[in-house]
Amino acid sequence: MLLGLEHIDPNRIAAIDSEGGKLTYGDIINRAKEIEANFSNRALCFMLVENNVNCIEWVMASLISRRLVPLILNAKTDEVLYNNLLSTYKPAYIWKNGELIRTVNPIAPLFPELSHLLPTSGSTGSPKLVRHKYENIEAAGLNISTFFELKETDRPLMVLPLYYTMGLSMVFSHFKVGATVLITGRNMTDPVFWKFIKEKAATSFTGVPYSFQILNMMRFFRMDLPALELLTQGGGKMERGLNLKFAEYCRDNGKRWIATYGQSECSARMAWLPAKWAVEKVGSIGIAVPNGELSLIDAEGNPINTPHTEGEMCYRGKNVTLGYARSLEDLTLGDERNGFIRTGDLAYFDEDGCYYIVGRMGRFLKLFGMRVGLDECEQIIASDCQTESACVGTDEKMIVYITDAAKTQAVKDALVEKTHIVATSFEIRIITEIPKNEAGKKLYSKLENK
């Protein structure tokens, strides 16, 4: 059975949520058996999830049963994106609010190893999905539980969404060892969140850079949380000063601070910085996860073997996903990557083999840990404001160049509405002309990035 769940005591608590819900490993297996008994064919199912035990039960049971292949979505997915997904992928089933509904769509064929689908972007309107296989779940469960040294008695606090690759990988890796996931959909500014972490004695916390900014603002360093032993970070580069503050705090207080790197194309974690290097090598993404391999290639595609030489970072491992889907027909496709991916990130490694990301080749940012496509934002501006734009920036702020000053507010409003990201993340700048080459391609390098 997936993740070896049949070896875990069925009475063990698999998950507890902040609204009082509880789930045992036996509950998940029984639900999986029920799905198996009721479905003779594999079928696509849109699952609209929130962070609670019921959603964990259904997602995991679907995966174990191999009958329902879920597209895991935020229950609060933007309506335009949701309708776009519905018309593109025509699911035979929709699971929401605890109910499984049969739609009018026929049951379309699916690749036998296709396990689940995740959106590439949580915010902008693209219906492009990442296709995962069952082997990815096993690999994520094994690799992640190995380097974090997870154990049965762990009680990780899960605030990352279940529909987000890193949140889902938390579930896989902790279920692999029979731990108890403490899941909450509450904001970190909600008193219930803090009551939950204290009362349930969470042993670890996993967040994106913004989660740690919140912890810092909530005066985390003055809190008494004796059970909390491990802090892990992923979802984009963290600001150096804050990273160091957490690394030093953990070093001085007998806790572990582990920064990680990953992409949804590789079922979350791909690299980790061992706690012993957290302070010394702050800002590094560290080394490849167990059973994975990082490498660098130059512009001609040749391997780079010398330290401090920049190149495109590549990854090999069983957690590399099958590929993307852009249509219903794509769900029959097999493995397009065969365990290897070019990450699109520019990096170098040091003498110890620890990697450092220096930039990105692709056109996307990670604002608050959410991947935001720059080209998609330009499309939003074009369709909502009828004006041309050029979007650039860093993981702290997106800079939007437009030529029509009168549209400044409208552009900002459109981006805030469509991406649900705070308005201060977007800086609108006016220029006389968007620089382009003779072929009409935008020349982003001619724009100021900072």
Next chain:
Amino acid sequence: MTNLEKYNDIFVQVFGADIALLGDNYSKETVSEWDSVHQLNIISLMEETFDLMLDPEDIMACTSYNAGKEILARNGVKL
């Protein structure tokens, strides 16, 4: 700029808010974008604008336009 204008400007910066709508009905319940990210952003700007250091209790309580005013009052800022 008066303190009230500075306070209102925080909501313009964070939500792109229309000043005319700021009032009793402007809260976490009525503004769909108002999540923890936005809430922390309001707090950061309040701390910056009025040179304050707010407590976790204040941060958690900052769930509406009026609540923000009360937090400022508690911390000695007159609007």
